[in-house]
Amino acid sequence: MSGFILGLLAILIFIWYLTFSANRLDRLHHRVETSWANLDSILQRRAALAGEIAHLKEVDPATNLLLTSAAHQAREAEISERSEAESGLSEALKLLRLESDIPEIYPEVFGELDSITDRLRTAIAIHQESVTATQKRREKLLIRAFRLAGRAPLPVTYPFEDDVL
């Protein structure tokens, strides 16, 4: 009889642990969603700003084209290519920043760009952290065996090159 009770208890604890794990995973997924939403909105704002910069009258046509297309690509990119497209935009902006005197003419626009870049760096770090934590959790045997992740797709990291920023 006592063996039966012990067995029941063990099963109960096991079920509790499963819910507990599922809960944790759910929370992590939510974290990734939030951090991605943030990162995405900042990237969108940067692309919009890049478009604005491209249409300043001092910008020569070639740079205009380069910036506009980079911003466009960054906006349209699929999630898996997003990082690459955004890096392209980073480089285009950096080029403009270093090789011309336009930043001096429009301190406001470029000041905003700098603050966006700062926030972008933090956003990337936070997103990276939440994604790695989630991926690590999902590798656990128990979680895979009981398919606790359900249909939620595995989050992908965002390998934005830091040195480009």
Add this chain to the structure above:
Amino acid sequence: MVSPYAWDVPGGVQAHVKDLAHHFLNEGHEVSVLAPALDEIAINEDFVVSAGRPVAIPYNGAVARVLFGPVAATRVRQWIARNEFDVMHLHEPAIPSLSLLACSIAEGPMVGTFHVAAPRQKVAFAIAPLLEPVIEKLRARIAVSEIARETLTIHLDTDAVVIPNGIDTSFFASAKVNPEWKREFTIGFLGRFSEPRKGLSVLMEAVPNLTRAIPNLRILIAGPGEGLEVMQSLNPNLRHRIVFLGRLSEEEKASFLKSVDLYVAPNTGGESFGIILAEAMAAGTAIVASDLPAFENVLGEGRYGLTFTNGDAIDLAKQIIKIAKEPKALAALREEAARGAMRFDWNAVGPEIMNVYLHAKGEAEKVTVGSEPRTWLRFLNREDKGDLS
């Protein structure tokens, strides 16, 4: 915000919480702080809510007053339910105290700040698996220094954004010089000097060498503690050079830092940030500190203050004498220090922290008391998850 340590006991974390709260209040945000308190009536800030009396335990070479237990848990629940916070900021959530408790109870946008820098500790490794499910609820982590971040990476296997502690630089820069503290060549020391890790004994060891080179030397020691023991360890002929000031108020501390010719921080370890150094820099004080990584960082690798080999009294004396003999270099050092302090001003640090809050906060989300497991709810409601990218 939640503070893990008693509000009415002075300490780095509490001071940080208090200043941050004031900064955000001045900017027009709403702030409420939950903290343990020895004496609830003694709290005179109306944004502070007491969570009960803490217990004192020795930790990391200092005495930490922490709070845990069912009563505190109830207070946390009430506090969260009553306030509907947009973001909850937990300080030192890895310490078994109020912040950890709040973190395990709450659900929603949470940010954690890690202040402590500890070497590899077996205890910490042992409890890490227990902490993990709680700590991972934090949407974003802040470490106050590179060293605090390293501690976090080693012990809890997570990363953090580094944002230094903030100070009100103008408060220190505009402090009045107390002529009583400026008569001779004065060296200042501030801290709970009865704790060995504050390193007063290193400074005391250097005193004989110092007095030989600097005849008009005076050492001012401020901070709570009994000076008798320190005095007894010293040669009777040298005792008149040392003055104990006892505990100083914030204003007195600022004018103390402004008045002394040289501030010495001989701390031997356990220091994560060294806010006092940033404050001394803001007051435009020349600094000689032990070469702890945290201190090196604050002092800009020697640009804003000098360092000596940790624990080496002879090197300490050498550094002090060198700078004391050159008034020009001393003045230059003071100027550099004041400039270096600007990056710790709240006006630089506050927006950075607010930025992290915004990152942590999803759309129209509030901090709530975690109730029934969400999985069960979802199972019952058949709620579908959105696409996760």
